[in-house]
Amino acid sequence: xxxxxxxxxxxxxxxxxxxxxxxxxxxxxxxxxxxxxxxxxxxxxxxxxxxxxxxxxxxxxxxxxxxxxxxxxxxxxxxxxxxxxxxxxxxxxxxxxxxxxxxxxxxxxxxxxxxxxxxxxxxxxxxxxxxxxxxxxxxxxxxxxxxxxxxxxxxxxxxxxxxxxxxxxxxxxxxxxxxxxxxxxxxxxxxxxxxxxxxxxxxxxxxxxxxxxxxxxxxxxxxxxxxxxxxxxxxxxxxxxxx
Amino acid sequence: xxxxxxxxxxxxxxxxxxxxxxxxxxxxxxxxxxxxxxxxxxxxxxxxxxxxxxxxxxxxxxxxxxxxxxxxxxxxxxxxxxxxxxxxxxxxxxxxxxxxxxxxxxxxxxxxxxxxxxxxxxxxxxxxxxxxxxxxxxxxxxxxxxxxxxxxxxxxxxxxxxxxxxxxxxxxxxxxxxxxxxxxxxxxxxxxxxxxxxxxxxxxxxxxxxxxxxxxxxxxxxxxxxxxxxxxxxxxxxxxxxx
DNA sequence: GGGGAGAGATGCCGC
DNA sequence: GCGGCATTTCTCCCC
Numbered sequence: 028x029x030x031x032x033x034x035x036x037x038x039x040x041x042x043x044x045x046x047x048x049x050x051x052x053x054x055x056x057x058x059x060x061x062x063x064x065x066x067x068x069x070x071x072x073x074x075x076x077x078x079x080x081x082x083x084x085x086x087x088x089x090x091x092x093x094x095x096x097x098x099x100x101x102x103x104x105x106x107x108x109x110x111x112x113x114x115x116x117x118x119x120x121x122x123x124x125x126x127x128x129x130x131x132x133x134x135x136x137x138x139x140x141x142x143x144x145x146x147x148x149x150x151x152x153x154x155x156x157x158x159x160x161x162x163x164x165x166x167x168x169x170x171x172x173x174x175x176x177x178x179x180x181x182x183x184x185x186x187x188x189x190x191x192x193x194x195x196x197x198x199x200x201x202x203x204x205x206x207x208x209x210x211x212x213x214x215x216x217x218x219x220x221x222x223x224x225x226x227x228x229x230x231x232x233x234x235x236x237x238x239x240x241x242x243x244x245x246x247x248x249x250x251x252x253x254x255x256x257x258x259x260x261x262x263x264x265x266x267x268x269x270x
Numbered sequence: 271x272x273x274x275x276x277x278x279x280x281x282x283x284x285x286x287x288x289x290x291x292x293x294x295x296x297x298x299x300x301x302x303x304x305x306x307x308x309x310x311x312x313x314x315x316x317x318x319x320x321x322x323x324x325x326x327x328x329x330x331x332x333x334x335x336x337x338x339x340x341x342x343x344x345x346x347x348x349x350x351x352x353x354x355x356x357x358x359x360x361x362x363x364x365x366x367x368x369x370x371x372x373x374x375x376x377x378x379x380x381x382x383x384x385x386x387x388x389x390x391x392x393x394x395x396x397x398x399x400x401x402x403x404x405x406x407x408x409x410x411x412x413x414x415x416x417x418x419x420x421x422x423x424x425x426x427x428x429x430x431x432x433x434x435x436x437x438x439x440x441x442x443x444x445x446x447x448x449x450x451x452x453x454x455x456x457x458x459x460x461x462x463x464x465x466x467x468x469x470x471x472x473x474x475x476x477x478x479x480x481x482x483x484x485x486x487x488x489x490x491x492x493x494x495x496x497x498x499x500x501x502x503x504x505x506x507x508x509x510x511x512x513x
Numbered sequence: 514g515g516g517g518a519g520a521g522a523t524g525c526c527g528c
Numbered sequence: 529g530c531g532g533c534a535t536t537t538c539t540c541c542c543c
Contacts, residue, residue: 044326046289046312048376058441058521059388060498066380069289069314075327083287083378084318086336087538090384091329091521118521128376133291135326135371137309141333145302147534173527175479176445177532197534198301201517202420206449207533234516236418255303301536330523334536361536390519416542420517440519444532450518477531 031127032107035100038132045072048128053080053090057118063089070109070122072098074135078111078120092120150195150253151180154229158183161227161249165191176214177207181229189223190215196230197253204228205240212246274370275350278343281375288315291371296323296333300361306332313352313365315341317378321354321363335363393438393496394423397472401426404470404492408434419457420450424472432466433458439473440496447471448483455489 031047038045047070053063063080068089071079078098080090096113109122151170158165164186172179181193192215194200194208205228212226226246233241233248241248274290281288290313296306306323311332314322321341323333339356352365394413397403401410407429415425424436435458437443437451448471455469469489476484476491484491 044291044312046291046374048287048289048374048378055521056498059386059496061384061386061521063384064382066382067376067378068380069287069378071312071324073324073326073328077327077329079324079329081314081316081322082380082382083316084320084337084380085316085539086320086322086331086334087520087522088329093329093521093523094327128378129374131289131291131372131374133310133371135291135310135312137311137325137327139307139309139325141304141306143302143304143536145536171527176483178527197536199516202453203446203450203518206453207446210445210449236516240419253302255299298536304536328524330535330537336536336538359536386521388521414542421542440521442531446533479531 028102028107028127031130032100032102034130034132039072039098039100041134042074043132044074044135045130045132046070047072047124047130049124050126050128052123052125054121054123055090055119057113057116057120061090065125067128078109080122090120092118096120145197145253145255147180147195147197147253150197150229150251151193153254154181154193154195154251160251161191161193161229174211174214174218176210179211179215185225187223189225190219190221191225191227193227193229195251196228198231200228200230200233200237200248202234202237202240204230204233205237205244205246208241208246209244271345271350271370274373275343275345277373277375282315282341282343284377285317286375287317287378288373288375289313290315290367290373292367293369293371295366295368297364297366298333298362300356300359300363304333308368310371321352323365333363335361339363388440388496388498390423390438390440390496393440393472393494394436396497397424397436397438397494403494404434404436404472417454417457417461419453422454422458428468430466432468433462433464434468434470436470436472438494439471441474443471443473443476443480443491445477445480445483447473447476448480448487448489451484451489452487 055061069081075094077094078092079088092111101108107124111120155167158167167183169182172182180195183191208226229251231252298304312324318337320337321335322331335354344351350367354363398410401408410426412425415422423438426434451469472494474495
């Protein structure tokens with residue numbers, strides 16, 4: 028226990044990334060208040076002083092502190108406490124550790140950013156460059172058109188002199204997507220003082236209720252999926268490899 | 271390296287939670303496609319077979335696989351590969367490890383759930399039980415009222431025979447909150463065949479544009495903050511302790 | 514399992 | 529810094 032303690036203190040001082048496997052209770056106070064009863068967790072303190080608490084299942088942390096928090100470690104009777112504070116955000120988190128299973132620490136260095144393809148932004152670009160994905164007579168004019176009430180993914184016209192507003196969703200369009208589209212259409216009608224505005228949702232699919240709302244307001248749906256260039260590349264690779 | 275390998279293989283077989291500190295490259299293919307250049311990261315494999323990749327900074331994982339994925343570890347030349355698959359979700363993630371800094375593993379057990387106070391739900395309940403927070407003559411009728419176009423946080427009436435719809439936000443109400451409220455108000459007007467419907471946003475604050483939109487549609491704003499009982503308790507404690 | 518919406522959301526970009 | 533919004537969102541609840 029004592030050697031774990033000094034390892035953690037030393038690693039904190041050296042700004043290393045620290046992982047602690049332990050049995051603990053957790054109290055949080057800040058934007059909300061929370062308590063987590065005794066159980067086994069991973070405590071991670073990163074080199075930017077973010078703290079994460081992960082249970083042995085699930086994707087998301089069960090508790091956390093944002094970067095630039097401060098952490099102190101204290102032994103009290105048979106327990107070890109990690110006390111974390113973020114004074115600017117008025118956030119506090121206390122870990123009461125009953126048993127430590129392991130401690131690992133190392134000075135990790137990483138400045139890389141994720142290169143990602145298939146986002147909504149990529150979808151907008153694809154549609155902007157290939158307007159026929161929306162309609163044979165759709166002509167794209169701009170992307171990310173700014174409005175007081177938000178920005179429009181793809182903005183264009185059709186041959187009947189309508190303004191066309193396209194809202195992209197990378198997965199399944201929902202009620203929120205339709206109200207978002209409606210907000211833009213109404214705003215553009217107001218600004219341009221015209222009723223000749225079409226609203227289109229471009230997404231792989233749409234929920235039934237959202238589709239009903241869409242039709243009720245005279246908007247349209249186009250089945251479009253986000254581009255995934257790397258997947259295509261990978262498939263080509265497989266083909267070349269004889270798969 | 272070889273002892274790390276066998277430790278990881280053994281821990282995988284025993285369903286332990288594993289943490290690997292390493293220098294690696296990562297490729298992901300699934301809902302989108304991504305690549306992450308060489309850098310130092312934490313690889314976490316949980317006992318439910320979720321996999322997380324964390325950089326030494328930031329709150330969120332940079333890459334991940336959902337629970338119930340399968341993971342295999344392979345040595346090839348001087349590199350170690352972790353190959354993760356989730357066939358039902360058609361997701362794939364490969365970690366190419368150039369150097370391992372440390373490996374920790376342990377059979378973590380935890381069935382606890384977070385007890386949290388201060389959510390939007392708590393806010394709805396507070397308003398439901400203390401309707402005067404909204405208006406002296408507001409009477410609450412129900413919570414989570416179901417609508418085809420979504421469910422309403424707090425539903426009630428006033429003394430002028432209006433139906434009152436309250437949408438709660440625990441932080442700052444935005445344009446989405448207003449369009450959400452509008453959707454409910456319009457739906458209730460339609461169902462009840464009446465125009466006597468008031469819409470109210472209850473939140474600590476509201477963005478300027480959202481406030482403008484709110485006023486444009488004749489809705490109202492009430493400054494209400496979510497309850498934080500534990501914080502009050504803690505303050506009382508401090509007072510007792512002489513702080 | 515899908516729909517709907519919150520989250521102590523986080524993170525990104527633009528003004 | 530705030531505003532607006534996507535996210536490989538994740539998670540929960542309810543049908």
